[in-house]
Amino acid sequence: DTGVSQDPRHKITKRGQNVTFRCDPISEHNRLYWYRQTLGQGPEFLTYFQNEAQLEKSRLLSDRFSAERPKGSFSTLEIQRTEQGDSAMYLCASSETTGGRRETQYFGPGTRLLVL
């Protein structure tokens, strides 16, 4: 068990540019979640996948945001035409469902995005 990994750990970009983040969940975890955390706040849910299916999206996820998990393993989160308000920590988590029961979510180290 190597834990949830995220790449890159830090990203600085200029307003209007596109950025893509990657998340590798704990192996064999079938659920993968994306959250966003702004300074001084708790994380907020963005979207989640069960295997390759995206099952829920928050209203926070505007049309500039897209997430994929093409083979049910790693996931990518892309932000198009970044805005300064997108500056935040983007957190990925994974969990395993056992017989319909959802288990503990484990979080990665996050990707810290700064939009200039």
Place this chain on the structure above:
Amino acid sequence: GIQVEQSPPDLILQEGANSTLRCNFSDSVNNLQWFHQNPWGQLINLFYIPSGTKQNGRLSATTVATERYSLLYISSSQTTDSGVYFCAVELAAGNKLTFGGGTRVLVKP
């Protein structure tokens, strides 16, 4: 949506002191987790505790689901306990964690 409130928002402790952090939530939940966020932003799992009491070293947690609150106890605090403590809940029919605003803890030597 469900409301999650944590108190106190800030806590300053002298090393060796004990403390209690509280988490209130507004609806029935399927899951409750406590996390410690270190200065680098990593969320570290402390407890998965939808009900009952658990202990892990100097930390323990109790959730009273029928009264919609959970408590995190820190005993004999150490400077390494500093950071932000979050509770997060998952609704009975939901699939995501809803976080409280956190309790910022500073343990002074």
